[in-house]
Amino acid sequence: MNTELLLQLIVNGLIVGTLYGVVAMCFVLIYKSTRVVNFAQGEFLLIGAWTCWWLLMKFELPFWFGFPLTLAFMVIFGIALQVIVLRPMIGEPIISVIMVTIGLSIFFQALMGLLFGHETKTYPQVFETSSVNILGMQVESAYILSMVISLLVMIAFYYFFKYSKMGLAMRATAFDQQVAQSLGISVKSVFAASWAISAVVSALAGIVIGMVNGVSSALSFFGIKVFPVVILGGLDSIVGAVVGGLIIGVLENVAEFADSQWLHIGNLYVIAPFYALVIILMVKPYGLFGTKDIERI
Amino acid sequence: MSLGSSMRPCGDFRTTYASDMTIFATPVTRYLAIAFIIALLFVPLFGSPYMLNLMIQIGYYGIAALGLNLVVGFTGQISLGHSAFFGFGAFASAWLNNAFGVPVFFAIPLAGCLTMLIGLFVGIPAGRIKGLYLAIATLASQFILEDFFARANWFTGGSAGAMAEYLTIFGYTFDTDQSYFYVVLFYVVLMFTFTSNLIRSRDGRALIAVRDHYLSAEIMGINLTWYRVMSFGLSALYAGIGGALFGHYLGFVSVEGFTIILSIQFLAMIIIGGLGSIYGTILGVIFMVLLPEVMEWSVHLFSASMPELIQSLAYIKEMAIGLAIILFLIFEPEGLAHRWQRIKTYWKLYPFSY
Numbered sequence: 059m060n061t062e063l064l065l066q067l068i069v070n071g072l073i074v075g076t077l078y079g080v081v082a083m084c085f086v087l088i089y090k091s092t093r094v095v096n097f098a099q100g101e102f103l104l105i106g107a108w109t110c111w112w113l114l115m116k117f118e119l120p121f122w123f124g125f126p127l128t129l130a131f132m133v134i135f136g137i138a139l140q141v142i143v144l145r146p147m148i149g150e151p152i153i154s155v156i157m158v159t160i161g162l163s164i165f166f167q168a169l170m171g172l173l174f175g176h177e178t179k180t181y182p183q184v185f186e187t188s189s190v191n192i193l194g195m196q197v198e199s200a201y202i203l204s205m206v207i208s209l210l211v212m213i214a215f216y217y218f219f220k221y222s223k224m225g226l227a228m229r230a231t232a233f234d235q236q237v238a239q240s241l242g243i244s245v246k247s248v249f250a251a252s253w254a255i256s257a258v259v260s261a262l263a264g265i266v267i268g269m270v271n272g273v274s275s276a277l278s279f280f281g282i283k284v285f286p287v288v289i290l291g292g293l294d295s296i297v298g299a300v301v302g303g304l305i306i307g308v309l310e311n312v313a314e315f316a317d318s319q320w321l322h323i324g325n326l327y328v329i330a331p332f333y334a335l336v337i338i339l340m341v342k343p344y345g346l347f348g349t350k351d352i353e354r355i
Numbered sequence: 356m357s358l359g360s361s362m363r364p365c366g367d368f369r370t371t372y373a374s375d376m377t378i379f380a381t382p383v384t385r386y387l388a389i390a391f392i393i394a395l396l397f398v399p400l401f402g403s404p405y406m407l408n409l410m411i412q413i414g415y416y417g418i419a420a421l422g423l424n425l426v427v428g429f430t431g432q433i434s435l436g437h438s439a440f441f442g443f444g445a446f447a448s449a450w451l452n453n454a455f456g457v458p459v460f461f462a463i464p465l466a467g468c469l470t471m472l473i474g475l476f477v478g479i480p481a482g483r484i485k486g487l488y489l490a491i492a493t494l495a496s497q498f499i500l501e502d503f504f505a506r507a508n509w510f511t512g513g514s515a516g517a518m519a520e521y522l523t524i525f526g527y528t529f530d531t532d533q534s535y536f537y538v539v540l541f542y543v544v545l546m547f548t549f550t551s552n553l554i555r556s557r558d559g560r561a562l563i564a565v566r567d568h569y570l571s572a573e574i575m576g577i578n579l580t581w582y583r584v585m586s587f588g589l590s591a592l593y594a595g596i597g598g599a600l601f602g603h604y605l606g607f608v609s610v611e612g613f614t615i616i617l618s619i620q621f622l623a624m625i626i627i628g629g630l631g632s633i634y635g636t637i638l639g640v641i642f643m644v645l646l647p648e649v650m651e652w653s654v655h656l657f658s659a660s661m662p663e664l665i666q667s668l669a670y671i672k673e674m675a676i677g678l679a680i681i682l683f684l685i686f687e688p689e690g691l692a693h694r695w696q697r698i699k700t701y702w703k704l705y706p707f708s709y
Contacts, residue, residue: 095487095490143681143685146685147684147685150684150688152433152486152487152490153427153433153626153630154626154684154688156433156487156490157622157623157626157680157684158680158681158684158685160619160622160680161623161676161677161678161679161680161681161684162677162681163677164616164619164673164674164676164677164680165673165674165677165678165681166677167673168670168671168672168673168674168677169670169674171667171670171673172667172670172671172674282494282498282615285491285494285495286495289488289491293487323506325502325505325506328498328502329498329499329502332495332498332499333495333499335491335492335495336480336492336495336496336499339480339483339484339488339491339492339495340480340483343483343484343488
């Protein structure tokens with residue numbers, strides 16, 4: 059057994075896992091406050107990454123200017139999406155809401171393909187890359203950077219929900235919409251804000267991944283990968299999203315290790331999270347931290 | 356629910372349960388439906404190959420979409436993995452024919468039954484979870500089955516794909532569009548008649564009860580788990596037959612064809628057509644089959660001024676699908692079947708629309 063490879067893969071898993079955690083957090087944020095399952099989460103990453111790439115390459119903006127500009131665009135994009143598409147869907151059955159986000163996902167994926175083609179494109183060099191030696195393992199500095207950014211985002215989320223007025227309003231809305239409304243919270247703006255925040259943070263994750271791996275339509279697969287993560291963690295738990303992200307990230311890489319060492323099935327890396335997903339749904343449908351639905355007649 | 360229920364003439368009241376449960380509300384609609392099917396019999400004599408090809412597509416997609424409508428529209432469960440069943444049917448039929456020499460005539464229904472077993476298996480989570488969680492579970496089953504297709508060389512031929520023989524009965528081979536049209540038409544009529552009758556039966560009403568209020572349904576003595584799992588099995592049966600017809604039409608089944616996009620297209624068909632409407636299903640399928648064609652025509656129309664459009668045709672088609680789903684859900688969530696009813700009511704009351 060190759061211990062060094064296993065350790066290396068587990069470290070990779072933790073790094074990818076934090077990114078899964080960030081995307082899953084965005085997903086949970088939307089689900090928690092608006093009860094919409096967002097199948098277009100992966101497209102947020104894609105749109106963010108392509109917009110930033112376009113600003114940097116076409117207009118040759120410096121990164122410190124293009125990056126905030128992208129985030130500002132994503133705020134407007136998220137709000138517009140909520141107001142134009144999702145607001146008319148309030149009160150519609152669950153299948154309609156799911157389908158509308160699936161429609162958005164197809165539409166934006168094709169739109170990005172139309173505008174930017176299907177080849178992988180790389181960002182201009184923003185930070186110099188080198189490998190860092192941690193505990194005898196070579197880890198690329200870009201990965202370290204992405205992990206640090208992810209952790210910063212998570213901490214920011216924590217403080218936002220704990221201490222800011224908007225964060226408190228969002229938690230109140232998630233807890234009970236009617237009570238929140240009666241206390242003077244504008245549920246409309248909470249809905250718009252949650253989509254905006256989700257879009258911005260997803261775009262941030264998209265740019266980070268794009269800088270490491272290049273931008274391509276493969277980014278939108280993160281939106282599918284997020285399902286095993288949120289189901290494992292519980293659909294409405296932010297902590298669960300982070301923990302689930304780490305577990306699924308490591309699981310993927312351990313599956314890869316088992317595959318290459320003993321099983322030789324191939325492609326287990328991609329499919330293992332979905333087997334895990336089915337098992338979790340059968341055994342513990344509300345995940346590790348999710349709240350159970352109690353139905354009254 | 357029944358065909359043309361709003362076409363009922365004024366003063367035509369039902370006095371028995373039997374007459375309330377007829378498939379066609381009035382004799383006129385019944386004769387019209389029969390006349391329509393007879394008219395379809397003559398289409399191969401006059402239709403162009405292009406038109407026949409489209410109609411055959413509408414046929415096999417229609418059967419599969421009807422199955423999906425049974426599980427989504429009538430039972431209220433969400434299935435995001437329908438194209439995997441469709442693909443399984445196509446491979447199963449080709450496999451039965453290639454590996455065991457089962458004649459294609461028997462392989463098509465047998466493939467449907469095999470797919471039904473897979474559907475029952477995939478449907479097991481439906482006994483335990485529902486709504487959103489079920490949607491995600493079926494999404495997982497879609498990826499798992501897709502992975503299985505790519506892996507199982509003995510079954511699908513792996514990346515090379517599987518050859519599917521043409522259908523042969525008593526030495527006559529259905530290898531042209533003209534002849535195959537009748538095969539598809541036969542199955543379409545069979546499956547749609549079967550569904551119309553199923554919905555009128557005890558089992559069909561149980562499915563609708565599960566959709567409308569599952570707790571009340573359970574209190575009334577309907578076995579919730581059984582009907583949920585059964586609806587998945589049934590939908591897979593339809594998808595399997597549709598897929599088998601698809602395979603034997605093209606003569607070749609490739610592993611790449613049955614992605615999540617096709618599943619979404621199936622869902623789009625029934626949402627655009629109308630959830631829980633049998634003839635709406637066909638309207639939705641016609642819409643979704645014609646939409647890419649219309650996009651192609653319009654792109655060719657504009658290609659003189661913008662030649663780069665031709666290269667991005669695939670993206671434009673996909674965008675049109677996404678946009679159609681969004682616009683229908685916002686502006687006509689009840690689907691084309693509902694729109695059709697409203698047009699009929701409008702003309703019935705014309706010019707006094709109030």
